[in-house]
Amino acid sequence: MTSDTSLRSRGSASRAAADRVTPTRGRPFRGVSYWWYLTPIIVGFTAVVLVPFAVNVYTSFFQWKGGLAPMSWYGLGNYTDLLHDDLFWESFRNTAFMIVAIVVVPTVIGLVLAAVLFDYLGRTFGPRAASVLRATYYLPQIVPIAVAGVVWSWILNTQGGAINSILGAVGIENGPDWLGDPKLALFSIMLMLVWGQIGYPVIIFMSALQRVDPELHEAAEMDGANWWHRFRAISIPQIRPEVFIVVLTATVGALKVFAPVLILTNGGPESSTYVPSYYSYLNFFQLSRVGYGSALSTVLTVIIFIIAAVLLWWQRRSVRNLED
Amino acid sequence: MVTLIETRPPAEQTSPAPRQPRPAHKRGAVRWVVLGIAILTGVVMASPFLVLVLTAFRTQSDYAANGPFSVPDQLTLSAFGRYLRDVDFPLALWNSVAISLLVAVIGVLISLLASYAIGVGKIRGATLVTGVLLFATMLPQEAIIYPLFHGAQALGLRDSIWSVVIIFAVLQAAFGTYLLGSVFGTFPPSLLEAARLDGANRWQVLWQVVFPVMRPTLSVLLIFFFIWTWNEFYIPVVMLTDPANQTVPIALSTLRGQLSTDITELNAGSLLSLLPTLLFFLFFQRTLTRGITAGAVK
Numbered sequence: 001m002t003s004d005t006s007l008r009s010r011g012s013a014s015r016a017a018a019d020r021v022t023p024t025r026g027r028p029f030r031g032v033s034y035w036w037y038l039t040p041i042i043v044g045f046t047a048v049v050l051v052p053f054a055v056n057v058y059t060s061f062f063q064w065k066g067g068l069a070p071m072s073w074y075g076l077g078n079y080t081d082l083l084h085d086d087l088f089w090e091s092f093r094n095t096a097f098m099i100v101a102i103v104v105v106p107t108v109i110g111l112v113l114a115a116v117l118f119d120y121l122g123r124t125f126g127p128r129a130a131s132v133l134r135a136t137y138y139l140p141q142i143v144p145i146a147v148a149g150v151v152w153s154w155i156l157n158t159q160g161g162a163i164n165s166i167l168g169a170v171g172i173e174n175g176p177d178w179l180g181d182p183k184l185a186l187f188s189i190m191l192m193l194v195w196g197q198i199g200y201p202v203i204i205f206m207s208a209l210q211r212v213d214p215e216l217h218e219a220a221e222m223d224g225a226n227w228w229h230r231f232r233a234i235s236i237p238q239i240r241p242e243v244f245i246v247v248l249t250a251t252v253g254a255l256k257v258f259a260p261v262l263i264l265t266n267g268g269p270e271s272s273t274y275v276p277s278y279y280s281y282l283n284f285f286q287l288s289r290v291g292y293g294s295a296l297s298t299v300l301t302v303i304i305f306i307i308a309a310v311l312l313w314w315q316r317r318s319v320r321n322l323e324d
Numbered sequence: 325m326v327t328l329i330e331t332r333p334p335a336e337q338t339s340p341a342p343r344q345p346r347p348a349h350k351r352g353a354v355r356w357v358v359l360g361i362a363i364l365t366g367v368v369m370a371s372p373f374l375v376l377v378l379t380a381f382r383t384q385s386d387y388a389a390n391g392p393f394s395v396p397d398q399l400t401l402s403a404f405g406r407y408l409r410d411v412d413f414p415l416a417l418w419n420s421v422a423i424s425l426l427v428a429v430i431g432v433l434i435s436l437l438a439s440y441a442i443g444v445g446k447i448r449g450a451t452l453v454t455g456v457l458l459f460a461t462m463l464p465q466e467a468i469i470y471p472l473f474h475g476a477q478a479l480g481l482r483d484s485i486w487s488v489v490i491i492f493a494v495l496q497a498a499f500g501t502y503l504l505g506s507v508f509g510t511f512p513p514s515l516l517e518a519a520r521l522d523g524a525n526r527w528q529v530l531w532q533v534v535f536p537v538m539r540p541t542l543s544v545l546l547i548f549f550f551i552w553t554w555n556e557f558y559i560p561v562v563m564l565t566d567p568a569n570q571t572v573p574i575a576l577s578t579l580r581g582q583l584s585t586d587i588t589e590l591n592a593g594s595l596l597s598l599l600p601t602l603l604f605f606l607f608f609q610r611t612l613t614r615g616i617t618a619g620a621v622k
Contacts, residue, residue: 029519031526034445038453041501044494049460052471057457059470066470090387113365121362139373142605144555147597150580151372154590162375165391194557195369195414207571255462261555263577275560280466285562290470297467308462 053301066284071291078295086195088296091274094186095255098275100252101190103199107246109194110201113137115231117202118209119217134206138199145196149263152192153179156264160162185265189273201246208239226238244315248308253303276300379591380404387588403592410582410589413596415568416575420554420600423485423492423571428549429491432542435500440530442501442506444516450505457502460495465558472560477530483566491559496549507541508534547608571598 057233060078062071082088122130140148155162156178164175178188212235220230236243265273267282276296283293375392381399390397407413409562440451472491473482511534519533535542560574570578576597580590 029524029526029529034441034526035448036443037437037445037526038447040434041457041494041497042461043462044434044490045457045498048472048491049468049498051464052468052475053463055471056467066474098336113362116358116362121359125359129359133362133366136370142551142601143575143598144601146555146557146561146577149592150576150590151376151594153580154587155372155375160387160391160587162372162392165393167494169393195372198369212552217515243487252462257464262561263580277464277466281469281558282472284466284470293466294470295550297464297469298492301467302343304461309460 017258018211021322056294057298058075059291060157060298062291063289064291065288066290073081074291076291077179078220079299081292082295082299085228087271087274087279090271091279094273094275096256097190097259098193098254099192099251100135102249102257103247105194106197107201107243107250110198110246111236111243112231113198114202114205114209116204119230119235120227125242130206134202135252140196143196146263148192149260152195153264156192173284180269182268182270185273189260189264192264193257197250200250202245204242205239208242209235212238237283240318244311248311248315251311252304252308255300319324349501376595377590379588379593381592382588384586384588398544403586403588405592405598406586406589407596411579411593413572413575413576416572417568417600419485419569420571420573423488423560424550424553426489427553428546430489431496431500431549432546434493434497435504435545436530436535436538436542438497438501439504439508440534442505442603443552444529444534445495445526446509446510454502454505457498461502469559469562476563483564483569485564485569487563488556488560489561492553492556496552500549504538504541504545508538511537547604551601551604554604563592565568570602 058200059071061073063074063077065069117130117133121133143151158164158175158177158180161178163178167175179185214317216229216234216238220234225233256277257275258281259276261267261273261275262281265272269277277300280293280296280300283289283296287293344567351394379392379394380403381401382396383398383402383612386394386397400474435605438453441447442453447453472487476482476487478483481490516529519529524532554571555573557572557573560571563571564570564574567575567578576593579593
């Protein structure tokens with residue numbers, strides 16, 4: 001749990017400033033202990049996160065229909081059942097696709113778009129053109145996911161949906177059943193996710209690029225480096241911390257995807273779009289298998305924490321390697 | 325959608341003006357191609373909104389006959405009328421505003437108190453506290469939802485906006501504390517020193533020295549808490565089943581099933597539901613875009 005500063009990429013200057021405050025410790029201000037100021041968060045956090053999470057882990061050892069139904073001890077049974085549950089494995093396989101749609105594609109496209117906007121179009125056509133385009137890319141990010149889901153369920157609708165209307169107009173009658181075909185539904189969801197996600201890396205990378213010393217680019221340009229060379233050799237290494245932030249937060253987000261699946265497909269058709277969150281929701285609130293749902297959500301939590309910890313560790317290591 | 329964002333701080337304006345004449349390759353046709361692709365991408369990104377607007381103002385028969393892309397025969401508000409008849413939109417709006425505002429204010433207050441102890445007070449175990457909070461921000465909501473649901477039921481808070489307010493105030497404050505703790509760590513020591521010489525106690529220092537300096541950061545946090553809470557889906561959809569308590573996005577999504585036959589009404593409802601966030605975004609865009617980047621990296 002020593003990761004709190006690494007995410008922040010604090011400069012050494014600000015750290016030095018922080019150190020200078022330390023003498024405060026010797027002669028503290030008068031007043032009640034600082035722990036009193038932490039009371040609200042500690043009480044709230046205990047009530048809303050810690051206890052519910054502990055209860056969730058506890059119920060995962062029981063078979064329980066929920067509510068007032070009796071709980072019967074099941075040991076690790078729910079966990080071994082998970083290992084033999086095809087839907088469990090399918091839901092995590094689908095998560096891999098969610099990672100492609102939320103992390104890989106938007107980050108790569110976002111890098112290129114941000115760099116093109118910032119140091120090509122911004123310079124050639126003025127910063128105003130770049131800001132307008134950036135705003136357009138960012139727009140989907142502010143739409144509530146429930147609203148975006150409703151809009152997209154109509155866009156992807158087979159009959160009279162927007163995409164199939166376009167296909168009809170160019171002569172392709174009976175366009176694909178975007179959300180009803182088990183082979184396609186997952187990709188349709190991915191389409192919406194990419195659309196919704198792109199604005200986030202673009203806006204973060206564009207502000208990161210402002211940090212890059214323009215002289216680096218000018219020097220490289222004089223040496224005859226073309227745009228692509230400079231993008232790879234200067235821009236990307238310079239904004240590495242922001243790339244890391246985007247990858248970390250987006251990966252965690254991809255593992256937690258829920259609303260798009262519930263709204264667009266309800267996990268269907270034929271469970272082809274199950275994701276872990278949705279599957280645990282189903283167990284909790286539709287299938288009355290609360291213990292099983294608890295086990296599943298506990299596994300998901302552990303996996304998220306492990307992936308986040310690995311990413312954080314990996315980032316610290318690469319920062320250290322760069323400094324050596 | 326022109327000039328939505330214009331956030332580059334003046335100091336960082338890397339103005340291209342005083343540079344030497346552009347290299348030859350920048351004058352050619354390539355730049356127009358690149359601009360064309362960038363604009364095309366923008367059109368694709370914005371197209372769902374454009375079609376949404378076109379369809380929301382159509383008549384039902386026009387949509388049935390001509391589909392979503394033709395020029396509407398006539399512009400009508402009738403679809404909006406039908407949506408407002410089916411959904412108590414003013415009530416949903418009130419619920420959303422009440423929940424989001426309460427969460428934002430309470431969340432920022434809790435974050436302020438806690439991060440003051442962590443960043444300025446430098447309590448022992450601060451690293452542990454922020455570490456725990458960091459991981460809490462990654463916790464999937466389904467790992468706490470059933471106990472919360474069950475607990476709220478036991479307390480009689482289920483289907484009450486207060487359950488959602490309490491849950492999100494804490495969840496947002498966990499993130500806010502994590503974020504502000506490090507910002508407070510860099511608080512100018514000279515200000516604290518001066519306050520000490522004046523004999524201020526901790527409570528006075530917080531409100532008379534720290535709070536005024538931190539106000540811009542806190543307002544960014546407030547706006548973000550508001551929008552995030554407004555857009556939340558999972559916990560509200562589980563907790564708030566009575567239409568009388570539903571938020572704007574939940575009201576839309578629960579009505580969707582019944583609306584599948586009336587696409588114009590569905591679009592009118594979607595447009596109404598995203599209008600508040602859109603207006604909010606237009607109003608606060610400067611603060612927001614500054615905040616997104618600050619929140620992400622610093």
